[in-house]
Amino acid sequence: MRAGLTKKGQKELYSKYLYDDLGTALFEAITLLPEYGLTRADLRLLSEHAADLPDHVRNVSVVVELGSGSGEKALRILPHLARLGPLTYCPIDLSGAALIRCQRDLADIPQLTVVPIQDSYIDGLTSASRLRKPDTNMLVLFLGSSIGNFEPPVAEGFLGMVRQNLKPGDVVLLSTDLVKDLGRMLAAYDDILGVTAAFNLNLLQRINRELRANFDLKEFRHKARYDDSEQRIEMHLQSTAAQIVTVNGDFDIELRKGETIWTESSYKFRTTQVRLMAERAGFNCAIQWVDTEWPFAQNLLCAR
Numbered sequence: 001m002r003a004g005l006t007k008k009g010q011k012e013l014y015s016k017y018l019y020d021d022l023g024t025a026l027f028e029a030i031t032l033l034p035e036y037g038l039t040r041a042d043l044r045l046l047s048e049h050a051a052d053l054p055d056h057v058r059n060v061s062v063v064v065e066l067g068s069g070s071g072e073k074a075l076r077i078l079p080h081l082a083r084l085g086p087l088t089y090c091p092i093d094l095s096g097a098a099l100i101r102c103q104r105d106l107a108d109i110p111q112l113t114v115v116p117i118q119d120s121y122i123d124g125l126t127s128a129s130r131l132r133k134p135d136t137n138m139l140v141l142f143l144g145s146s147i148g149n150f151e152p153p154v155a156e157g158f159l160g161m162v163r164q165n166l167k168p169g170d171v172v173l174l175s176t177d178l179v180k181d182l183g184r185m186l187a188a189y190d191d192i193l194g195v196t197a198a199f200n201l202n203l204l205q206r207i208n209r210e211l212r213a214n215f216d217l218k219e220f221r222h223k224a225r226y227d228d229s230e231q232r233i234e235m236h237l238q239s240t241a242a243q244i245v246t247v248n249g250d251f252d253i254e255l256r257k258g259e260t261i262w263t264e265s266s267y268k269f270r271t272t273q274v275r276l277m278a279e280r281a282g283f284n285c286a287i288q289w290v291d292t293e294w295p296f297a298q299n300l301l302c303a304r
Ligand SMILES: C[S@@+](CC[C@H](N)C(=O)[O-])C[C@H]1O[C@@H](n2cnc3c(N)ncnc32)[C@H](O)[C@@H]1O
Pocket: 015, 016, 019, 024, 027, 031, 039, 066, 067, 068, 069, 070, 073, 092, 093, 094, 095, 098, 119, 120, 121, 143, 144, 145, 146
């Protein structure tokens, strides 16, 4: 946080810090907003295709979800697989609040054991893969287009690290939001009720709470913009005045009027880009299910 806020040029913070307990609750609210079509598209595709998953990934003993959030999406998938035999579900998330909801909401599925892992994606996946029974396969879920939060080379490197934790026969279900009409893309990150603004501003309040900083939230404004050449939505917090913020009595952050702190990128994809990225990372892209109402793809990637 210190490195990102004191660096020369564009100040930035990792988007993973958005998800403390309040940030997690605000994200849940975002998924219900009329402007945020991503979650509904993801759920529509799961409603249509989740029952077919056992045909594509056989003999599954462990399902791992990277950044599970509340586990609402896994709830659509797990009953189809648990029906075939005992199954372990490992939701991996940095947010303890999200994992508590997962455990509560998925407890009733017969033949399912939930093993929550509070860790970062890859470390969590490494721990979860130890739970796999011999000669069985794993299904990894990475939904909500969270892969879009990484810069493209990082996203590809990340998929490569996921692949290193898998064996041939294992499958990744990867969701990706697709490039679409500019107005719809922007509104999804700048809703009229201001919930996304609250989600973004909570990051500064979190730093105030946890690191004893003195950000004055009235002096910041939420900004969302689209960079066409990079195919990404950027979320920023813009300083509305020249100001100096102190963190923990330890160091100062100087902000000019109009200067921004970049808090999240959400890259948008074309289906061909996803397929090529997956192939370079060691997967075959077997299927791409596309939602037509809100252009969005679920990609079924088979470890080679
Ligand atoms: C955008 S939400 C998506 C939640 C859910 N997968 C969905 O599709 O609605 C991202 C989730 O990933 C978690 N997360 C973000 N960065 C993470 C990281 N590096 N390691 C583990 N979890 C992370 C957040 O806490 C949050 O619950």
